[in-house]
Amino acid sequence: MRYWLMKSEPADVGIDDLAALPEQTVAWYGVRNYQARNFMRDQMQIGDGVLFYHSNCAQPGIAGIARVASTAYPDATQFQRDGKYFDPKATPETPRWFNVDVQLVKKIELVSLATLRTTPELEQMRILQRGNHLSITPLDPADWRFITERLVRG
DNA sequence: GCCAACGTTGGC
């Protein structure tokens, strides 16, 4: 059992969009970074804990608790010729990009980036490190516990 | 395999 922080832009898929989807589940499409892909493809297991993070928006922060709901499979958007995630080098025989499904567990009162930054216990969190732009990062179990038990309300 | 150029991320 591992824990992850996964960033999504609310203008694309926010916590309320996720809540409105069938099974409250979304394919985590569009990841085009190898390290993030490898986390999904090689390490994620069904049931892993996910912090659903809103990025690139007015109020960045953790917006919900979710879980990994599938193992990795080829990201359908890499084959969509007219889509923004099309990859001409990918073929169905040799896909390049993979995604898992992520299912909402519960929406929470936003734990803002500012709160995370001012919490000494979370100093080591990868998301808070200078220059980190990885959209999927592993979470220390201790950080998961601290955040879900001490910072999450609602 | 180096590395400059370029594109993207994402907070502010």
Add this chain to the structure above:
DNA sequence: GCCAACGTTGGC
């Protein structure tokens, strides 16, 4: 919209 940081690309 700015810009620092970082990843990827492609010429050599």
